[in-house]
Each structure stands twice: as structure tokens, then as C-alpha cells.
Amino acid sequence: MKGVFIPTGTVTYAIKGRNVLRENGYNAEIRRITGDLQGVGCGYGVFTNADLETAKRIFRLNGVKYK
């Protein structure tokens, strides 16, 4: 799947984020942040085929915090 990755930090927001994207008709899956991508250490995020702005808009609308 081609797409974008949105770091959420915590697994709870990754699950919530994936769920709301799927509810909106997009493919989405949880991924672990394997490296220290943002200087904060490990974490989680959502990989989705939605475009970045759409995914962020859906997150904001549903109270999903992202980095």
C-alpha cells in the first residue's frame, strides 16, 4: 500500500487513529516507530492511503493527537 505515515506517539492514539480512518473508508494500519525519528524515542503511528491533510483533518475532528 502506498501512503503516508503519521506518528501518534502512543499506541492508544494509533489504534483510535486507525479506527477513525477505516470508518472514513481509508486503509490504515498501526506501525511501530522503529527508530528515534523525532528524538523522543520509540512510539507508534498510523500508515494510511489517505493523503496527509485528509488524515490529519480526520484525526483532528475525532480528537486523535498526532505528532
Added chain:
Amino acid sequence: MIYLDNAATTGKKPPEVISAVNRTLNELSYNPGRGGHSPSVKAAEAVYSVRKKVASFFAAKGAERVIFTPSCTYSLNFVVKGIMHRGDHIIISSMEHNAVYRPVETLRKMGAEVDIAEVIFGDSEATVRSFKRLIKKNTRAIVLMHGSNVTGEIFPIEALGEVCNEKGILFVVDGAQSAGLIPIDMKKMHIDYLAVAPHKGMYAPMGTGILIANKDIPFPIIEGGTGSQSALPYLPEEYPERMESGTLNLPGIMGISAGIDFISKKGMDRMYRAEMGLVDRLYSGLKKIPNVQIYSEQPHLYKSLPVLSFNVKGKDSSRVAEYLNNKGIAVRAGLHCAALAHKRLGTVTSGTVRVSPSVFNTVADIDALLSAVKFMK
């Protein structure tokens, strides 16, 4: 043994709860949110599904505001110690459990102002007035238990929630005795923080607690690994991880889920009415025994919980409980970890005998207790 100490923890757990715990240990013994591997994510998803269920059960702001703790006492400590700044004022009721009383006394030593509002038995409006009289400019929070673990009386949460909402005061509710027995709607009742003991009225395993924090907690008292943002020397800002350092009790959490399903299947109101029927029978029976003093108000639907305290005149409560234990009946004696309540009732030296049925008790259990008390020498 006839077990009538369900206000401490429900003595019989439903088979569904036991199965859920066993299934988790057998099939899902992975650390939730502590790795990128599928089992860990699967466990995290299971936890998230329970957060959603709990949030819906209590009309919470969202699944991420549901925090799992080791007990309701931890939940209350987390919130009471986590929201107060030096110089803030907090008001608690004269019936609070030590899980509230002791933390606020510690806060007092650290510079907080603490007041105790007198609960007026059987008069909700007067109780609310007691709280209102104590509100000051620096009042940060009010803490009130939903129902007494000593007398069973239900306190005016909704009315006090409105007062807190109007005045911008944080409202903390101890739902240890009421959750699972009567509905708690955080939104409707303007509850900012709800502490729950799922191993009581929700029939979950011991070692479980819930804190629902609709508002933030600036000062978490436990810090440690959260499975994310581990390079930082401080906790993540996001809930619930901010409040859940360390490995979660996944078997217990799945037990909470099964407990909610059990209540939903049986019907909360039906269960509550059945238990209240037993307490009503107990109250009527004890009234006929001349040397018995009852400390609870006459049981009344949605004004009291299925908890009743009494004493046999001239006898220490622990002696009565010991006698009943020898007759095969388990009840609780003493102060029930609620010294404030006993000061209010005038029973600090004697304690009380507390009886608390669950949905698994029967009329025969109550009649056996009444008969034993009647013939006690």
C-alpha cells in the same frame, strides 16, 4: 459459607469473568503497547476495546480518558494528589473513605487547605448547602463519594456536579460502591474525575481499578515506562499512557470487560432491585429485634445502595462478626476504612457490623443472618 461482604469485593465472580481472565492468561499474555510485534499490538487493541466499553458505560469523554489502575484507592490518590497546587483548597465530605481522607490530610501537611463538609443524612439539599458554604476563591476541587460504604446512603452527585460546573471547581467522585449498581453518567452529572472499584459492583477480579479523567492531571504521582517516547526524561502528555506507567493488568482488564457484559446481560436495574429487596428484608427484620441499632436509613430505591450497618447493643461489632462467622456468615465489622464516617455516626469506638449482598445472595441468606442475630446471647 454465606458471604455478605460484597461491598469489600464481590465474593462470587460470574463464570464469564473467570473465563475471560483464564482466556487472557492462556491466549493473550502479552504486554500491551510495549513492542511493534503483533502479539503486543493485539493486546493493546484488546485493552483499547475495554477502554471504549468503559467510556460508554460511564458516558466518559473518550476511550483515551479511561485509565486502568491497581485499585480504586490508587485512582483516588492519582487524582487528589495530581490536581492540587500549593495553596489550593479542597473540600471533601464527612463520610469519605480513607482513600480520600488520608491523601487530603497529606496534602494539608504540604500546604493545601482542606475542609470537610458535613453530610446531612436523608437530606440531599442540606448536604449540598454544606458544601456550598465552604467554597472559597481558591477552591480547586470537591470530592464526594457517590454512595457510603458504611450506611449505603446515596449522595447528591448530580446537584453538587452542577454547583462545581457553575463555579469552575473540579468535581471528583468516588464511585467505589455505586459503579455497576446504579447508573453513573459523567456528562449529565458534570463529573470531571470518576474513580471506580470494578471488583465490587462490576464483578471484575481484585487488583483492578479505573480512573476516568475527563480533565487533565498535571502531576502524575507514578512515573516510569509507558512504551512510547522513551528517550524523554518525562512522561508523555497523552492520556491514558501519561497515567499508566508500568505493565497493565491485562487479565484483570479483560475481567472488567466481562463484568460489564454480565451486568448488561442481567440488567443493572434488575440486579440493583434484587439486592435492595434483600437489604429491605434485612432492615425490616433487624427492626423487630429489640437490642439492634441500625445506622442506615430505611432502604429506598435510588436513595441507597445495598449496604446496611448495625450494631447489637452492648456488643462490639467485631464480636458480633466473629459470632456470625462461627455460624457460617461472613460480614464486615469495624470501621470499614472510613474513620470520618464513623466519627459522623458516633461509632468510632464500636465500629459497625456491615452487611452487603450481591446478586448471588438469596432471601434464605438474609433470613439465616436475621435468625443468628435474633438468637445471639
